[in-house]
Each structure stands twice: as structure tokens, then as C-alpha cells.
Amino acid sequence: MFDSEEQNSMETLVSPLKNTKFDVDAIRRDFPILASRIHGHPLVYLDNAATTQKPQAVIDAIVDYYTSTNANIHRGVHQLSVDATRMHDIARAKVKSFVNADDIAEIIFVRGATEGINLVASTFGKQQVGPGDEVVITAMEHHSNIVPWQVLCEQQGATLRVAPIDDRGQLLWDEFEQLVGERTKLVAVGHVSNALGTVNPIRDIVDLAHRHGAAVIVDGAQAAAHMTVDVQELGCDFYVLSGHKLYGPTGIGVLYGKRELLESMPPYQTGGDMISSVTFEKTTYNTLPHKFEAGTPDIAGAIGLGAAIDYLRQLDWPAVCAHEEELLTHATDALLSISGVRLIGTADEKRAVLSFVVEGAHPHDIGTILDHEGIAVRTGHHCAQPVMERFGIPATTRISLGLYNTRDEIDAAVEAVGKVKEVFRC
Amino acid sequence: MLNDELRELYQDIILDHQQDPRNFGPMENPTHHAEGFNPLCGDRIQLSLQMDGDEIQHVKFSGSGCAISTASASMMTEALTGKTRDEAEALSQGFRDLLTGQLPNAEDADAAGLGKLRVLAGVQQFPVRVKCATLAWHTLEAALHGQPNTPIRTESINPTEVRKVK
Numbered sequence: 206m207f208d209s210e211e212q213n214s215m216e217t218l219v220s221p222l223k224n225t226k227f228d229v230d231a232i233r234r235d236f237p238i239l240a241s242r243i244h245g246h247p248l249v250y251l252d253n254a255a256t257t258q259k260p261q262a263v264i265d266a267i268v269d270y271y272t273s274t275n276a277n278i279h280r281g282v283h284q285l286s287v288d289a290t291r292m293h294d295i296a297r298a299k300v301k302s303f304v305n306a307d308d309i310a311e312i313i314f315v316r317g318a319t320e321g322i323n324l325v326a327s328t329f330g331k332q333q334v335g336p337g338d339e340v341v342i343t344a345m346e347h348h349s350n351i352v353p354w355q356v357l358c359e360q361q362g363a364t365l366r367v368a369p370i371d372d373r374g375q376l377l378w379d380e381f382e383q384l385v386g387e388r389t390k391l392v393a394v395g396h397v398s399n400a401l402g403t404v405n406p407i408r409d410i411v412d413l414a415h416r417h418g419a420a421v422i423v424d425g426a427q428a429a430a431h432m433t434v435d436v437q438e439l440g441c442d443f444y445v446l447s448g449h450k451l452y453g454p455t456g457i458g459v460l461y462g463k464r465e466l467l468e469s470m471p472p473y474q475t476g477g478d479m480i481s482s483v484t485f486e487k488t489t490y491n492t493l494p495h496k497f498e499a500g501t502p503d504i505a506g507a508i509g510l511g512a513a514i515d516y517l518r519q520l521d522w523p524a525v526c527a528h529e530e531e532l533l534t535h536a537t538d539a540l541l542s543i544s545g546v547r548l549i550g551t552a553d554e555k556r557a558v559l560s561f562v563v564e565g566a567h568p569h570d571i572g573t574i575l576d577h578e579g580i581a582v583r584t585g586h587h588c589a590q591p592v593m594e595r596f597g598i599p600a601t602t603r604i605s606l607g608l609y610n611t612r613d614e615i616d617a618a619v620e621a622v623g624k625v626k627e628v629f630r631c
Numbered sequence: 632m633l634n635d636e637l638r639e640l641y642q643d644i645i646l647d648h649q650q651d652p653r654n655f656g657p658m659e660n661p662t663h664h665a666e667g668f669n670p671l672c673g674d675r676i677q678l679s680l681q682m683d684g685d686e687i688q689h690v691k692f693s694g695s696g697c698a699i700s701t702a703s704a705s706m707m708t709e710a711l712t713g714k715t716r717d718e719a720e721a722l723s724q725g726f727r728d729l730l731t732g733q734l735p736n737a738e739d740a741d742a743a744g745l746g747k748l749r750v751l752a753g754v755q756q757f758p759v760r761v762k763c764a765t766l767a768w769h770t771l772e773a774a775l776h777g778q779p780n781t782p783i784r785t786e787s788i789n790p791t792e793v794r795k796v797k
Binding site for chain 2: 244245566567568569570573577584585586590593624
């Protein structure tokens with residue numbers, strides 16, 4: 206009953222026919238922090254790839270949970286425990302529909318995308334990757350999708366292969382195709398690059414990997430807030446995302462895994478809740494998804510994530526995507542109109558991220574000057590040092606968009622970059 | 632226009648050193664050498680000294696960094712030339728005291744012998760930038776104490792080395 210209801214609203218969510226006007230002012234009123242002032246200026250929050258702000262509905266869901274329902278789940282016969290368990294289960298069902306998984310058993314709650322990747326590396330990775338085998342990643346990955354595979358390969362005597370990218374920040378397909386072969390056991394790739402904004406062709410990657418018998422894990426941390434994620438359509442074996450980059454709370458994330466793979470994998474952590482029976486001689490593990498969720502989980506976090514998904518679903522999703530695309534185009538044009546500005550990452554298909562450098566001004570100084578105008582951007586290597594190395598730069602300034610951003614905010618940021626140029630006379 | 636705090640941070644003398652860093656480039660046959668790294672922003676500095684006995688005769692630096700770290704390194708090289716090791720260490724301590732607000736008066740800063748390094752006092756108002764200004768000085772400490780093969784870092788963990796942590 207629950208599933209079909211969720212399924213219907215999912216269809217509404219992704220309908221390409223619906224295209225009502227997107228009222229960004231109304232959206233902004235849903236996010237209380239956007240009314241803040243920073244250094245005497247209205248907050249212009251353009252660091253959404255680091256974390257998104259939270260709508261009142263998410264804040265309320267967490268407060269309400271702690272105010273009226275707090276109890277441990279899967280435990281008591283008492284009413285609060287029953288209610289809390291139900292709310293946690295419903296949150297999982299919302300996630301299942303949001304990514305269009307086949308079954309709620311395939312939705313594992315984790316702390317975030319990083320933990321999701323580490324879970325797969327420690328379980329599936331250790332089981333499937335052996336001496337002489339290969340793991341393939343791309344040159345545009347976040348450190349969280351590099352280091353776990355580096356460690357796994359070191360431990361297992363396997364080799365990490367890195368698919369190169371071109372000068373626009375796009376995967377070089379021919380080279381990638383050469384890298385994936387019979388030794389490949391796993392391909393780990395970002396859906397959207399956090400440093401460049403590049404959207405990777407996941408379906409093609411999955412088809413190629415599967416032809417060679419390799420599994421695919423997709424880091425969806427930067428994708429889920431900006432596009433429809435349908436794990437069945439993508440065909441990937443694992444998909445991870447972070448709640449806090451999806452207008453939900455920190456500390457909660459999701460690992461989607463195909464059921465048959467999750468069934469065959471050893472547990473990640475052990476303890477309470479992940480068992481079905483324990484004696485000193487033998488422990489039998491619990492069924493999915495609980496097998497991978499040892500200990501008391503972040504119950505409020507899961508409920509908050511569920512509220513974020515509800516919030517996104519009542520929006521006109523195609524209109525949200527169109528709004529963000531329009532902002533990205535506007536910001537790209539406006540930044541390129543400033544002399545000495547170079548965009549890092551100019552892929553044909555991009556989402557929400559504008560990394561740039563200004564000749565004569567270091568990103569750290571740009572970040573400080575923008576901050577004093579109330580403008581929050583990220584500066585540095587964005588946990589993607591190999592990307593910086595690829596482009597021969599130490600760091601970039603990154604504007605990253607959310608659904609509540611406006612053209613005026615982009616214009617304020619661009620004007621502030623003009624001030625930077627005045628200060629540094631560049 | 633910029634507000635007062637920013638004007639204080641990006642004073643002309645700082646911008647001058649950023650755009651035209653003094654004693655910049657590699658040094659042949661240094662007696663002391665160290666490398667500094669700020670993983671937060673990717674700033675890197677290589678610092679080389681030529682010492683004759685106890686006296687610092689030449690100082691050079693290279694690398695890439697923001698205006699604050701570049702200007703701080705440039706001004707440091709000027710301030711160190713001709714100093715003894717003890718004087719350099721005292722200056723290093725004085726500079727760190729300045730940036731942590733422990734020398735609130737101009738007289739205190741003068742007494743510490745900071746001279747024109749005092750223009751960097753504005754960094755105090757920007758706590759996240761203090762590490763930019765102190766990077767060169769931390770690197771100096773490493774060079775003086777003979778740790779040439781261990782890059783010093785402003786953070787305890789370098790993300791690129793996380794894989795070495797078991």
C-alpha cells in the first residue's frame with residue numbers, strides 16, 4: 206500500500222510534461238537561514254556542494270521527533286518504540302522510492318556517501334577483489350572515492366587504475382574503455398564531479414563494466430539534489446548519497462545495493478540489531494537491510510532525510526532543474542565576461558558547479574573578500590587534489606548552486622569578484 | 632568599497648610583496664632547507680637558508696600561495712637576513728604572538744623587533760587566515776631544527792597521506 210502510493214508520487218516528480226512557473230521567492234521562505242545577514246550583508250549561500258541549507262519542514266521533523274516520539278527502534282513493545290520504528294521504516298521507504306530501488310531491503314542507512322563507499326570497499330571489495338585484480342576509478346573523483354579503493358588495493362594486492370579526463374573535465378571514453386577488462390572487478394565513479402560539475406555517462410559505464418563482469422558503484426553525493434536518480438534505469442550495483450547535500454540533516458546517508466549482492470556480502474560492522482540470534486558458539490545475521498546497520502542508527506537523521514525527500518517531492522521537479530540550469534548558464538556567462546577569469550570544468554553536460562580561477566588573485570583571498578560581502582563560496586582543492594593537479598592549479602574558487610539561489614545572488618558574487626580584481630589590480 | 636577590516640588585511644605593502652615577492656626562487660647549496668604545506672588551501676612553500684655559523688646570510692623561498700602567505704614569506708626573508716639563529720627564533724615567536732593577539736600595543740610589537748611585519752597584524756581579524764600568515768614561519772622553524780625531509784603542515788593530517796594511516 207505504502208509502496209504504490211510512493212510510486213505514484215515519484216511519477217509525478219519526474220514527469221517531463223509538467224512545467225509550471227518556479228517561484229524561487231516562495232522557496233526561499235522555506236529556508237529560515239537564508240534570511241541571515243553575514244558581515245552586514247544578506248547571506249548569499251553558494252556553497253551547496255559542501256552542504257545544502259535545510260527547509261523548515263526538515264528542522265520541524267527532527268524537533269517533532271525528539272519532542273514527541275523519541276525511543277529506540279526495533280526494541281520495545283511500548284508505544285513510543287513502535288512509533289519510532291514505524292517512522293524510521295517510512296523514511297527508508299521514502300528513500301527507496303526517491304532512488305527507485307526495487308525493494309526497501311536494498312536501502313542501507315549510513316552516515317553519508319563516504320561511509321557508503323567504505324562499506325562497499327570493506328565488504329564487497331574484500332570479498333571480490335584479490336591479487337592481480339583491478340579497480341577502475343576516474344581522474345575526477347573526490348578523495349572519498351579514491352582513498353578507500355587505494356587502501357583496498359594495497360591490502361588485497363590489487364591495482365588501482367585511473368581513467369583520464371580531457372581539458373574540459375570529461376571522461377576520455379576511449380581510454381576508459383581500454384582500462385576496463387577481465388581483471389576489472391569494480392568500477393567506482395562519481396555521478397557528478399564536485400570540483401568540475403561534470404555529469405558522467407553512468408548508463409554507458411555500467412554497460413561496459415557489466416560486459417566485463419565488473420560491478421559499478423556510483424558516488425551520487427553531488428547528483429541527487431540536481432537530477433532524478435533512478436538506480437534501476439542506471440543499472441548500477443551500488444549508489445551512495447549524503448542526506449546533508451540533499452537538503453536533509455548531516456550524519457545520515459544512503460547506500461543502495463542490488464539485493465543479491467547485499468545478500469552475498471559479509472557484514473560491515475557487528476553488534477546489536479544486525480543479528481537474528483547470538484550464542485557464544487554462533488551468530489546468525491539479520492535480514493537486509495538490518496544486516497548492515499549495527500547499533501542504534503541515526504533515527505532522527507533518517508526521519509529528517511525523509512522530510513527532505515517529501516519537501517523535494519512537493520516541488521515541481523522539472524521546474525527546479527530548469528531553474529538551476531538557467532542559473533548555471535547565467536553564472537557561466539557572467540563569470541566569463543570578467544577578464545582574467547578561467548572556468549575549470551566546461552563539460553557539455555554539467556550540474557550546479559562553477560569552479561574558476563582569477564589571474565593574479567589566489568582563491569583563498571577571493572574567498573575572504575566574498576565572505577565579507579556575505580557571499581559563501583568554497584575555496585581550495587575541494588577534496589579533489591588530483592583534479593587540481595590535472596589542471597595545473599593549486600586550488601579554485603567554487604560557486605555551487607542550490608534550488609533557492611537567484612540570478613541576483615549570482616550577480617552579487619560576480620560583482621564581488623570584480624572587487625577582488627580591484628584589490629589585486631589584476 | 633572594501634570595509635576597514637579588509638583594507639587592514641590587504642594593505643598596499645602586503646599587495647606589493649604579493650605581486651613582487653622578495654628573495655623568491657631556488658637557492659643553490661642551502662645549508663638549511665624545509666618545505667611547508669597548508670592542506671586547507673594547497674599553499675606550498677620551499678624555504679632555503681644559507682647560514683655561516685650562527686648567522687643567516689641568505690634566505691630564499693619558492694612555491695605558491697595566497698596573498699597573505701606569499702607576503703608573509705617575502706617579508707620574513709627580508710627580516711631574517713643578517714639575524715642570528717636566536718634572533719630568528721625570537722622573531723618567529725614574536726610574529727606568532729602578534730597574530731594570536733598577544734601583542735595588543737604597537738609598543739609591544741616594536742619591543743619584539745617586528746618592524747614592518749606589524750602590517751600583518753590585520754590577519755588577527757580573520758582567524759581562518761592565521762595559518763596562511765604563519766606557514767612561512769613554521770617552515771622556518773623546521774629548517775632551523777633540521778627536518779628537511781619532513782614537510783611541515785598546518786594541519787595534523789595531510790589528506791594525501793591518509794592512506795598511510797592504518
